[in-house]
Amino acid sequence: MSAPEKLLHPTDRGLYCPAGDFYIDPPRPVARAVITHGHGDHARPGHGAVLATVETAAIMVARYGAETIGKVETLAYGETQQIGAATVSLHPAGHVLGSAQVLIEGDGGRIVVSGDYKRRPDPTCAPFEPVACDVFVTEATFALPVFRHPPADSEIARLLHSVALFPERCHLVGAYALGKAQRVIALLRRAGWARPIYLHGALFALCELYERLGVPLGPLLPLPEKSKDTLKGEIVLCPPSALADRWSRRLPDPVTCLASGWMGVRARARQRGVELPLVISDHADWDELTGTLSELRPEQVWVTHGREEALVHWAGTQGISARALDLVGYDDDAE
Numbered sequence: 141m142s143a144p145e146k147l148l149h150p151t152d153r154g155l156y157c158p159a160g161d162f163y164i165d166p167p168r169p170v171a172r173a174v175i176t177h178g179h180g181d182h183a184r185p186g187h188g189a190v191l192a193t194v195e196t197a198a199i200m201v202a203r204y205g206a207e208t209i210g211k212v213e214t215l216a217y218g219e220t221q222q223i224g225a226a227t228v229s230l231h232p233a234g235h236v237l238g239s240a241q242v243l244i245e246g247d248g249g250r251i252v253v254s255g256d257y258k259r260r261p262d263p264t265c266a267p268f269e270p271v272a273c274d275v276f277v278t279e280a281t282f283a284l285p286v287f288r289h290p291p292a293d294s295e296i297a298r299l300l301h302s303v304a305l306f307p308e309r310c311h312l313v314g315a316y317a318l319g320k321a322q323r324v325i326a327l328l329r330r331a332g333w334a335r336p337i338y339l340h341g342a343l344f345a346l347c348e349l350y351e352r353l354g355v356p357l358g359p360l361l362p363l364p365e366k367s368k369d370t371l372k373g374e375i376v377l378c379p380p381s382a383l384a385d386r387w388s389r390r391l392p393d394p395v396t397c398l399a400s401g402w403m404g405v406r407a408r409a410r411q412r413g414v415e416l417p418l419v420i421s422d423h424a425d426w427d428e429l430t431g432t433l434s435e436l437r438p439e440q441v442w443v444t445h446g447r448e449e450a451l452v453h454w455a456g457t458q459g460i461s462a463r464a465l466d467l468v469g470y471d472d473d474a475e
């Protein structure tokens with residue numbers, strides 16, 4: 141094992157740091173976990189102890205209940221904690237509220253585990269902060285040159301243009317409950333949409349939590365009783381799974397929209413019956429991934445999940461040694 145691999149290496153329970161005896165985003169319950177962010181494939185219940193940002197800890201409690209989280213310790217961005225022979229600190233990843241890159245320093249150098257991240261501005265979370273390191277552990281969800289996401293503001297402008305064109309219809313936007321829904325709402329507010337935004341019941345808890353944690357989202361309302369008349373010309377948000385279910389039949393002739401990085405793939409939009417695909421991603425696209433590696437110039441890149449091959453190959457062409465970790469249990473679809 142090389143020096144960095146002694147400090148951190150993949151196991152069947154996820155990335156493990158023997159010096160501090162902890163795992164990062166373990167897919168199964170462990171005694172001690174460091175959690176990068178609140179998405180379900182990274183933050184799971186049942187660990188003995190959890191170290192995360194205040195926001196990620198609050199998101200885990202809201203989703204799973206305090207009794208399932210174990211002992212919770214929190215770190216502010218940039219604050220360090222000694223765990224055994226490892227020093228750990230958390231740095232903004234720009235993915236969702238509270239999302240963090242984990243910097244581990246110890247015998248073996250400096251390793252940054254970025255979790256999921258993006259480089260685009262997002263009004264609902266702190267921007268990604270480049271952290272100098274020997275090894276950078278990156279995701280590869282959109283790691284193909286075909287993935288180049290447009291600016292989110294222009295996607296929101298397309299949505300508002302459609303709302304103006306079809307005043308008799310309602311616009312139903314599918315957005316993941318953690319991160320994407322709040323980002324879409326905040327982007328709509330920034331674009332001048334001051335009217336109430338209607339929410340599927342499944343989106344309220346996390347929107348309220350975002351507001352409590354200091355992210356204003358403006359007026360949000362549950363669906364009214366007589367939806368068909370009152371929702372003409374309005375915007376309604378729901379989880380992607382609700383787009384096609386019976387619930388949406390209460391809406392007046394909805395224009396079905398879905399906010400996802402995958403909407404850049406036309407076949408995916410068609411498959412899901414999406415009339416207005418909105419390419420809004422909380423993951424780095426190809427330019428953001430390669431730009432980040434160029435900026436950090438780590439000695440080594442380890443790729444966790446997604447389309448590893450292209451990124452590993454690209455790193456090689458830049459003289460950065462790279463390899464895929466083949467971690468299982470992460471769902472790159474759910475963003």
Ligand SMILES: [Zn+2]
Pocket residue numbers: 177179182235256475
């Ligand atoms: Zn995520």
Ligand SMILES: [Zn+2]
Pocket residue numbers: 179181182256470471472
């Ligand atoms: Zn993920």
